[in-house]
Amino acid sequence: MKWNEEFDVVVVGSGGGGLVAAITAAHHGLKPVIIEKTKEYGGATALSGGGIWVPNNHVSKKAGVKDSEEEGLTYMEAVIEDKGPASTYERKAAYVKNGHKMVKFLEDLGMKWVPGTKYPDYYPEAPGGKVGRVVEGEIFDAKKLEDYEEKLRTGDMEAPMPLYSGKVSSVPVAFTNMKDFSTLVGMALNGMRHKVLGRHAISIGGGLIARFMRIALDLNIPIQLETPLKDLMMDDNGEKIVGVQAEKDGKPYYIKCKAVVLASGGFERNPELRKKYHNINGDWSSSRTENTGDILKIAEKYELDTALLDDAWWGPATVDGNGRQKFLVYERSMPHSIIVDQDGERYFNESESYTDAGHAILERQEKTGKGIHSWMIMESRHRNRYLFGDMLPKRTPQEAIDSGFLIKADTIEELAEKCEIPVEQLKGTITRFNGFVEAGVDEDFGRGKSAYDRYYGDPTYEYPNLGTIENGPFYACKIYPGDLGTKGGIVANENGQALKNGQPIEGLYATGNCSASVMGRVYPGPGSAIGGTTVFGYISANHIKEELF
Template sequence: MNWQEEFDVVVVGSGAGGIVSAITSAHNGLNTLLIEKSASWGGSSALSGGGLWIPNNHVSKKAGLQDSEEEALTYMQDVIADTGPASTYERKEAYVKNGHKMVKFLEEAGMKWVAGILYPDYYPERPGGKIGRSIEGEIFDSRLLGDYAKTMRVGELEPPIPLYSGKVASLPKAFTNAKDFNIVVGMFLSGFKHKIKGEKAISIGAGLVGRLLKIALDYKVPLRLSTPLKDLIIENDKIVGIEVEKDGQPYFIKCKAVILAGGGFERNPELRKKYHNVGTDWTSASESNTGDMLLIAQKYHIDTALLDDAWWGPAALDANGARKFLVYERSMPHCMIVDQTGERYFNESESYVDAGHAILERQEMNGKAIHSWLILESRNRNKYLFGDMLPRMTPKKAIESGFLIKADTIEELARKCEIDYDGLKATVTKFNQFAETGTDEDFGRGNSAYDNYYGDPSYKNPNLGAIEKAPFYAVKIYPGDLGTKGGIVANEHGQALKNGLPIEGLYATGNCSASVMGRVYPGPGSTLGPTSVFGYISANHIQETLLQPSTATLSHNL
C-alpha cells in the first residue's frame, strides 16, 4: 500500500461525537486527524437543540439535582427494553459511569456547561426518573473560531436570538404569564448584550459544537473538510488504514485506529425505503448523512442492529418547505392530532420518538396516518407561539401556501382536509369533554411531568384545551426524524463488532452505530449524550489498549 500520510487515530465525522473523540484522543497524546465528508463541519449536531442527557453529572448536581449512577441505571433498565446487543447492560453501565467523567474532562479542557435543571426525563415517573439531567453548552462567540466560523453547518431554521434549550419551554407561552414573559425578555436582552459587545453569539447545537471545535483546535487537531471516507483497510480483522477522497482522487492514510462518527443514513432514499418505508423529505438531519458508514460496514459484514428505527418525531413542512420538527407545538392546549379518519390515536404531548412510532404503527394498521393532521383552534393561535409564528400573527403565506388550512367550522375543516367528518366530529366532542374534566381518558395526555413541561399551567390540565372556537386550523403531520438510530453494533468500549467479536482498532459512535438507548428516548439529549460519551470512551480505550502517546511516525502533509 502506498500510504500518503500516517496518524495514530483518524476520526470520521465532525459532529459532537467526532469532535469529542478527537479532543480526547489528542489529550491522550495521540496524533489525531478529524475528517469530514462535507464542505461544512458540525454534522447534525450543529442543527440540533444542543442538549446532552448525562445522568449524575456535576453541573446538574451543582444546580440542585440529586442523582446517582444507581438511579440512572435503574431508569435506563426500566425504560429501555431488551433490544439486543446495542443496549446491553454493559453498554448502559459504561454510559452512566463515563458520562459524568466526560463532562468534567471537557470542562477542564475549556467547555462551559449550563444545566437544564427544569427539563424532565421523558419518563420522569418511572423508577430512577429525574428532572434536570440535561446539560448544554454556554452561548459561544463564533469569532473565536476564525475562518472556521465560515464553514460551520447552518440549518433551515436558525433561532432569531441565542437561547438555551432548557428555557425553550417558555417561548410558546411567553405572552400568557409574567414568569415566562420575563424569561423570554431575558433571552432577548442577553442576545442584545452579545451584539453590543460585537460578539457573534451562537447557541444550542451550533454553540455546543462551536466551542468543542475551539477546544479541538487548541489541541491542534487538524480538521479536513470535503474528505469523505471511501473505505476501511482491514487486515486479519485489524484496522491498518483508510481510503479517503482528496481533491477527487483516492488518498490513503495509515493508522492504528479509526473512530466512526459519520452519521446515519437519513438522506439515502434507497436505504430509507428498504429499512423504514419512508423517504428523505421529512428528516431534520444533515444533508450529507447518506449512509456511508453503514454501506462500508455491510461490505465487511460488520454486525448491525436497529436498522429499522430512527429518532422519530412528528414533523411538518412550513410555507417555504422547510422541515419543522414539532416539540412544544403539539403539547399546548387547544390542539390535537388525528389521522384521516378523524380519530386521535396517541398522547400528543408524549416523547417525540414515541409519537413518531405511533404514527408509523397507525399507518401500518389503517393506512391513513401519513399524513395526519394537527388540529388547532383560535385560542391556540391567539395565545401561543407556533414554530416562528407569533400569537395572533398568522402570515397570509402560511395559509395561501397550504401549510395552514383555515376554516370557520369543523365541518368545513374536515372537508378541506379530506378528513372523515363524522369521525372528526365525534373526536372533537370527546376531546372537549376531556378538556373540561382535565383528564384524557384515552391516552393520558397531561399525566406526566414531561407532558406538562411544555403545557400551560393556567389550565386544569396544562396540555388540554377544548376545540370549539373558530377559526379552526389544521397542519399536515408526517413521521419526521432527527436521524436514524441503527447501524454498527459496538460493545461497552465502543469497539465495532463482527460476529460478536471486536475488530481491532475500529470504533463507532453516534448515529452510524446502533443506539444504547434502544427504541426509546430516555431524556433530552439522548442522541448527543451517547455520541459524545462513547466517543470519549472509544478514544480512551484506544490509548489504554492499542497505543501509547507518540507511537506513530508522523509524516502527514499539513
C-alpha cells in the same frame, strides 16, 4: 501501500461524537485527525438543541439535582425495553459510568457547562427518573474560532438569539404570562448585549460544537473538510485496522493509522435505504442532506454486525409551502389542539416524547393505512396564544393558508370537508376530547399526566396540555413521521469497538448515528442522541489509548 499521511487515530465525522473522540485522543498524547465529508463541520449536532443527557453529572448536582449512577442505570433499564445488542446492560452501564466523567473531563479542558434544571427526563415517573439531567454549553462567541467561524454548520435550528434549551419552554408561551415573557425579554436583552460588545454569540447545537471546536483547535487537532471516507484498510486477515481510504480533491487519499472512530451520520437521506428499512422516503427528515448511508454501505461490505436499522429518532413533522421540514416539539403539546388520523380519530398522547409520537404515526399507518398523513387540529386560541414554528401568536401569514400549509375554516364541518376527514367522526372525536378537558383527565391516552407533558404546556391553565376545541376559526396542518436522523447501524460493545459476528475488530470503533444507539428504540431524555455519540466517542478514545498505545 503508499500512504499520503499517517496519524494514530482517524476520526470520521465532525459532530459532537467525533470532536469529543479526537479531543480525548489528543489529551492522551495521540495524534488524531478528523475527516469530514462536507465543507462544514458540526454534523447533526450543530443543527440540534445542543443538550447532552448525562445522569449523575456534577454540573446538575451543583444546581440541586440529586442523582447517582445507580439511579441513572435503573432508569435506563426501566425505559429502554429493547435489550438488543446495542442496548445491553454492559453498554448502558458504560454510558452511565463514563458520561459524568466526560462532562468533568471536558470542563477541565475549558468547556463551560450550563444545567437545564427544569427539563425532565422523557419518562420522569419511571424508576430512577429525574428532572434536570441535561447539560449544555454556555453561550459562546464564535469569533473565537477565528478561521473556523465561517465553516461551522448552520441551519434552521440556529436560534434568532442566543438561548438555552433548558429555558426554551418559556418561548412558545411567552405571550401568555409575565414570568415566561420576562424570560424571553431577558434572552433578547442578553442577545443585544452580546451584539453591543461585538460578539457573535451562538448557543444550542452550534454553540456546543463551537466550544468543542475551540478545545480541538487548542489541542492542534487537524480537521480535513470535504474529505469523505471511501473505505477501511484492513490487514491481510481482515482483523485489524491499518488505515483508511478517503477522497481529497477528487482523488484517493490514503491515511495510515492504528485506529478509526466512525462518528458520522446515518442514512436518512438515502431513498433506497429508507425504502428498504423504513418503507418511507426521507423527505420529512430534518437532518443533513449529505447523510446518505456511506458508513452503512462500508459496514455491509465487511459484514459488520448491525442493529436498529428499522428505527430513527422519530417525531411528528410538518412541511411548509416552501418544502421546509419543521420538527414539532412544543406545538402539538399546547392546549386547544389534537392530532387525528385521516379518519378523524385520535390515536396517541399528543404531548408525549417525539420519538414515541413518531412511532405511533408509523404504527398507525402499518395497522390501518390511515396514519400518513395525519392532521393536527387547532382552534383560534392555539393560534392566538402560542408560537407555531416561526409564526407568532395572532400572526398567521396569508401565505401559510394560500400554500395549503394550514387549512383554515370557520366551522369544524367545513374544516373536515376541506381535509377530506369524515365529518361526523371528527366532530365525535372533538366532543369526546372536550369532555376530557372539562374533567381534567384524558381517559384515552393520559395527555398531561406526565411531568414531561406539562413541561411543554401552558402554565396559566389548570391542566397545562388540555384545552377545548370549540372557538373558530379552526386550523389543520398535515403531520408526517419526521426524524432527526436514523439511529441504526454498526453494533459496538461497551468499549465502543465495532463488532463482526459478536467479536471486536482491532482498531475499529463506532458511535453516533452511523452506529446502533445504546438508547434502543426510545429517547430517555433531552440530549440522549448527542449523549450517546459523545459519551461513546469519549469511551472509544480512552480504550484506544489503553489497548493500542
